Amino acid sequence: MPSDPSPAPSEAATIHSGALLRHPPFLSFFATRTLSRFAGQITSVAVGWQLYEITGSAFYLGLAGLTQFLPTALLVFVAGQAADRYERRRVMQICQSAEGLTAVVLAVASFGGWLSVPMIFCALAVFGTASAFESPVAAALLPATAPPGRIQEATAVWTAGSQFATITGPALGGLSYAVSPAAPYALMAGFWLAAALLTGSIRVTGPIVDRSQQPTPGALFEGVRFVRSNPTILGTISLDLFAVLLGGAAALLPIYARDILHTGPWGLGVLRAAPAVGALAMTLVLARTPLTRRVGMRMFQAVIAFGAATVVFALSQWLWLSLAALVAMGAADTVSVVIRFSLVQLATPDAMRGRVGAVNFLFINASNQLGDFESGMVAGLLGAVPAAVIGGLGTIAIALIWMKLFPSLRHVEKLQ
Numbered sequence: 562m563p564s565d566p567s568p569a570p571s572e573a574a575t576i577h578s579g580a581l582l583r584h585p586p587f588l589s590f591f592a593t594r595t596l597s598r599f600a601g602q603i604t605s606v607a608v609g610w611q612l613y614e615i616t617g618s619a620f621y622l623g624l625a626g627l628t629q630f631l632p633t634a635l636l637v638f639v640a641g642q643a644a645d646r647y648e649r650r651r652v653m654q655i656c657q658s659a660e661g662l663t664a665v666v667l668a669v670a671s672f673g674g675w676l677s678v679p680m681i682f683c684a685l686a687v688f689g690t691a692s693a694f695e696s697p698v699a700a701a702l703l704p705a706t707a708p709p710g711r712i713q714e715a716t717a718v719w720t721a722g723s724q725f726a727t728i729t730g731p732a733l734g735g736l737s738y739a740v741s742p743a744a745p746y747a748l749m750a751g752f753w754l755a756a757a758l759l760t761g762s763i764r765v766t767g768p769i770v771d772r773s774q775q776p777t778p779g780a781l782f783e784g785v786r787f788v789r790s791n792p793t794i795l796g797t798i799s800l801d802l803f804a805v806l807l808g809g810a811a812a813l814l815p816i817y818a819r820d821i822l823h824t825g826p827w828g829l830g831v832l833r834a835a836p837a838v839g840a841l842a843m844t845l846v847l848a849r850t851p852l853t854r855r856v857g858m859r860m861f862q863a864v865i866a867f868g869a870a871t872v873v874f875a876l877s878q879w880l881w882l883s884l885a886a887l888v889a890m891g892a893a894d895t896v897s898v899v900i901r902f903s904l905v906q907l908a909t910p911d912a913m914r915g916r917v918g919a920v921n922f923l924f925i926n927a928s929n930q931l932g933d934f935e936s937g938m939v940a941g942l943l944g945a946v947p948a949a950v951i952g953g954l955g956t957i958a959i960a961l962i963w964m965k966l967f968p969s970l971r972h973v974e975k976l977q
Contacts (some may be wrong), residue, residue, distance in 0.1 A: 586706040586765050587715055593759040594699055595722040597657060600664070600752035602730025604688065605811075606830050607738055607745035608681060611671075613815040615678060619945065622812050623937015628682050629689035636693045637923040638785075644698040644915025653702065654760040656695035661753030663687045668746035676742075693922075700918035705765040716902060720844050720895075727837030735830020783913060788920050796967030797860070797901045798924040800959065804864045804897075807955035810871055811836075812936045816945045822880050835884045839891030840898075847899055856900055857971045863896035864960040871953030875946055 582588055612621050643652055663684050670676035707715035737744035788795055811833075818829040852859060867890050874886035901921070909917045939948035964971050 582718070584706075584708050586763055587708070587718075589759055589763040590699075590702065590706040591719060591722055593653075593657070593756040593763070594719060595726050596752045596756040596759065597660075597695070598723045598726035599730045599733075600660065600749040600756070601688075601692075602727050602833070603734035603737070603745045603749050603752070604664075606731045606734030606826070606833055607742075607749070608685065609812075609815050610735075610738060610826050610829055611676075611742060612678065612681060613819070619813070619816060619937050619940040621678070621937075622815060623941070625682070625685055626812055626937065628685040629692070632686060632689035633693040633923055636690065637697075637919045638916070640694040640697050640922075641916035641919025643694060644701045644918065645913065646915075649698045649702045649705075649915075650760055650763050650765075652698045653695050654757050656691040656698075657753050657757035657760060660688055660691045661750050661757060664746050664750035664753060668743045668750060671746055672741070672743035696922045697915050697918040700922070701915040702763075702765075706763060720898075721841060724837045724841035724844055724895075728834045728841060731833030731837075732827075732830040735826040735828075735833075738826045783916050785920055787909070787913060787917055792967060793857075793970050794901075796963060796970035797897075798921055800860070800864060800963045800967075800970075801897050801901055802924045803959045803963075804867065804956045807952045807959060810874060810936060810949045810952060813940055813945045813949060816940065817883065821878060821945065822883060824880065828880065832883065832887060835887035836891030836894070839888035839893075840895040841891075842888075843892040843895040844899075847895070852896075852900065854974055856974060860897050860900050861960050861964055861971065863893040865957050867893035867897075868953045868956030868960065871956060872950055873953075875949030875953060 582591070608625060609622060612625060667676065667681075667684055670680060703715060703719065733748065734745045737748055788798070814832050815829055818824050818826075818832055822828060822832075870886045870889035870893065874883055874890070877883045877886060936948055936952060939951065943951075
């Protein structure tokens with residue numbers, strides 16, 4: 562935790578709603594990241610439903626996740642170096658503009674009736690490339706927009722805004738798709754282009770990039786060396802990687818919505834939003850009641866709960882039970898996210914935040930998008946229900962194994 566004492570719950574609420582949102586740099590940052598998150602969540606519904614509608618194949622749903630992940634895997638270290646060397650606001654603005662213009666092309670193609678599967682995958686590659694640069698830059702820019710000494714509170718507010726977008730974005734995507742397949746792409750374009758304008762309005766004080774050193778091949782991998790030198794951070798982000806990689810049932814939601822729960826695009830939107838409901842609720846709980854003891858064990862318990870909820874979702878044939886399981890998955894995953902992000906941000910010097918954030922983002926994307934690929938492949942071979950059950954049980958097994966492999970992580974008492 563920061564050296565200054567954490568505020569009491571009532572004090573924290575005042576900071577969240579008052580000082581932070583009255584602080585112009587953070588307000589602009591909060592708004593642009595929330596809009597970008599809205600666009601990304603609409604993408605998940607529009608592309609997932611349209612791909613499955615066109616192809617009827619779980620394989621293509623898995624391949625969509627792989628297409629978005631590959632740019633991250635290939636460009637992650639270059640993106641981290643860019644975040645530490647170039648103007649972070651400009652890098653983020655270029656990424657959002659590229660995403661918005663690509664969404665415009667998808668909207669026009671869908672409205673004209675000439676949108677094809679190869680075109681969708683090309684767009685996903687653009688989104689993946691832009692995200693590979695945008696996310697590490699945003700994580701590195703956050704501390705420069707927050708009031709002094711309020712990084713933790715700023716992270717909580719940012720997370721709450723992101724989860725709100727994750728809750729309402731998929732539902733908005735499903736409803737707009739029901740009106741017209743072109744409508745969600747038009748919304749995505751509007752959100753991303755508005756975000757690009759807001760990013761240009763962010764004003765920060767003090768240096769946010771270090772141009773004193775020339776980029777070298779060795780400098781690209783300093784983030785990896787930093788993570789490897791800290792067993793607690795390595796254990797934390799690798800646990801999240803493998804747990805979510807195996808438990809990634811999100812790619813199967815179109816199959817569950819249409820073939821198992823017998824609902825439509827609106828139902829898929831609600832299912833997509835359910836984990837974020839749990840995540841937002843847990844974010845509010847953690848903002849008022851921070852993790853103060855046995856942090857390591859709390860994270861392992863949360864991962865086990867995530868796996869158990871995945872199994873419940875896999876076996877459910879009732880929409881209400883499926884939603885409850887997804888809410889529980891979102892809440893459990895948030896505990897891991899809060900611990901990981903807090904450890905990384907508080908332990909990393911500003912000059913390296915881009916490169917370390919890129920490594921962290923690689924792990925996050927690997928768990929989410931490779932998890933979609935893994936789930937799609939297994940579902941194509943065994944069916945959606947066995948694939949989700951295997952994933953949930955695998956997540957629980959990973960948590961138990963990691964407790965043995967990283968005893969120092971198990972004994973972490975506080976976020977310091």
